[in-house]
Amino acid sequence: MFERVGCVFPGQGSQYIGMGKSLAAQFKIANDSFEESNSYLGFDLKKIIFEGPEEKLKLTAIQQPAILTTSIAIWRVLQQERQFNPIFVAGHSLGEYSALIASEALTFGDGVKLSHLRGTAMQEAVPVGRGLMAAILGLEADCVGDICKQASAEDEIVVPANLNSSLQIVISGDSNAVQRALDLAKKVGAKRAIPLSVSAPFHSPLMKPAAERMKKAFNEIDFHSLKTPYISNVDANLHADSDGIKDRLIEQITAPVLWDSSMRTILGLNCHEILEIGPGNVLTNLFRRLEGAPEVKSLDTLESLLSFVNGKV
Known part of the structure; x- marks a missing residue:
């Protein structure tokens, strides 16, 4: 057994x-x-x-x-x-x-x-409100990684945080950068791109x-x-x-x-x-x-x- x-x-x-x-x-x-x-x-x-x-x-x-x-x-x-x-x-x-x-x-x-x-x-x-996490469904990890690089700025970063499956990835970072990444993900065909109700940007450099x-x-x-x-x-x-x-x-x-x-x-x-x-x-x-x-x-x-x-x- x-x-x-x-x-x-x-x-x-x-x-x-x-x-x-x-x-x-x-x-x-x-x-x-x-x-x-x-x-x-x-x-x-x-x-x-x-x-x-x-x-x-x-x-x-x-x-x-x-x-x-x-x-x-x-x-x-x-x-x-x-x-x-x-x-x-x-x-x-x-x-x-x-x-x-x-x-x-x-x-x-x-x-x-x-x-x-x-x-x-x-x-x-990090101060409350600075960070955010979000889920992106339907895009490959390499694509999400590229989106995070495009959405990041010198003082605002976003990175892949949880690679849960090949098409279910959570991103994490500065709130503004995460939001930019979500907008980009939607434009390239993500099935879903939604902020998560979590209290901090876990698994990120922050x-x-x-x-x-x-x-x-x-x-x-x-x-x-x-x-x-x-x-x-x-x-x-x-x-x-x-x-x-x-x-x-x-x-x-x-x-x-x-x-x-x-x-x-x-x-x-x-x-x-x-x-x-x-x-x-x-x-x-x-x-x-x-x-x-x-x-x-x-x-x-x-x-x-x-x-x-x-x-x-």
Whole structure:
């Protein structure tokens, strides 16, 4: 049942009020995960996740540890109910921290604290209103890259930020430059070119102050040997040892997420099944649109998790 299974963990935008609540009610190990996060952070993250308000959960400094905690609560239940060793782990942006916890390279406590700091640092890296992110659908990566170069100016830049699939790319940068890029994308035939409701221009050079803050924090963190190889966002390569993890996580803050390339790396691993572990099903849907992808399951609810461990799906 668990032969040649890989695990992927979602990033920002997958959160919703009540995620993990039914899981915590049924499994002590899940509830303990939320309580642990509270103790690491010094505030009641669990209450925000389970009860809201939504405006607070959307704050990136809250959203990041919330998604990470929910993902690891699901992972711990899965390991408790039907222990197995995946052949790889990977995560989208923030999800890379969840993947590293699952691989035992990073402790849960360090991951919770780092994700909270990461969210805070990314939000505070630029003044509110200066940055923007937007999604462009229907154009190839090279075309979007050229558009970003045309739309950028000396003091206003826009870059590809998330290469989610061959025809779904998120751009990020100064608000004016992003808007110019959207106008250009529409002119050359993009199916959709729309601003996103996010609080900062993530995965762009504007995040350099956040990268510097995280670099200092990583100096206090010890990464352990990887139990499971992981795929990095910044190079889409499979890494079997912990050398370079810190540098790649720092680079990730200002560099694009190479998710489409990561999925293609996974296709070459002879993986029989992929599990998305965390809230939502964004990564599941991206895999299902990829030709040649193995079976993919999203384990984001108590029902889907129980069905999986009991062999009903």
